Amino acid sequence: MKAVYCTAYGSPEVLKMVDVPKPLPQADELLIRIHASAVNSGDVRIRKADPWAVRLFFGFSKPRKSILGGVFSGEVVEIGQAVTQFKVGDSVFGSTGMEFGAYAEFKTLKERAVLVPKPESLSHTEAAIIPFGAMTALHFIQKAKIKAGQKVLIYGASGAVGSSAVQLAKTFGAEVTAVCSGANMELMKEIGADKVINYQQEDLSVHNEKYDVIYEAVNKLSFAQSIRHLKKDGVLILGAAGFPQLLRSGFARMSGRKVLTGLIKESVESMTFIKGLIEQEKFQPVLDRTFSLNQIAEAHEYVDLGHKKGNVALKVTPDA
DSSP states (O other), X not given: OEEEXXXXXXXXXXXXXXXXXXXXXXXXEEEEEEEEEEEOHHHHHHHHTOSTTHHHHHOSSSOSSOSOOOEEEEEEEEEOTTOOSOOTTXXXXXXXXXXXXXXXXXEEEETTSSEEEOOTTSOHHHHHTHHHHHHHHHHHHHHHTOOTTOEEEEETTTBHHHHHHHHHHHHTTOEEEEEEOGGGHHHHHHTTOSEEEETTTOOGGGOOOOEEEEEEOSSOSOHHHHHHTEEEEEEEEEOSOSHHHHHHHHHHHHTTOEEEESOOOOOHHHHHHHHHHHHTTSOOOOEXXXXXXXXXXXXXXXXXXXXXXXXXXXXXXXXX
């Protein structure tokens, strides 16, 4: 099968297309033909070993898991004899977790892995871009216990996580203010934001509004501004996990605010909840650009620029 190897840490050029043996499913596994995947910030951080601590967990000189890619949409083409929940021909989407491996034509996963049936209304390309941003945003929004009537500010609202957070916060009944560039203002309105602030023309400091929850999705809002605009009993979500976020969370806690940060827990329950919202037309994929698998370096180069709107998809099969 065709797959993309990450041959070292570094620029997108370290990603190389290779031929490797197709995996065989064990008794409790599914063999999935990957139709589509995505390039998200998690893939980029591992490829670049940024932060450096990535090396401590994933391999010192290069990733131990050579095939990156953490999300997918595809078709079950073979099952082990102990599998009972899925059958050959099922369309599924989800996350491979720390197994990675979605930058390939085939992937084996345990039956209990984080995957659910794909909504019929979505193509494989649309479905593949959902799990990363949606599960990340849902994890923090549920922990923050966002409820109807609360005011929520989402900073970095046009990215994969931010655009999911806007939609999910609205689903929970919040009044949502999205902060993004001028080019993305219409998109924010389309996915449900009540108010939109163009950070290129308006400094957040001129606004006197205070929020019940601030979701900082891109690590660009200063600590001082976060605290200034957060109610005394408010919740600050620092969604981009890393040392700077942990440092800021310490200062924020000293101010008496509740802070949520760190790694998320992916689950079948989360994917089932998100799938239900899609089927109720309360959540939609936000797709910026689509690349083919053999354009993987170009896709990573584009994500490296930091200006994507929502998600970048990878078509592994032409009809995805």
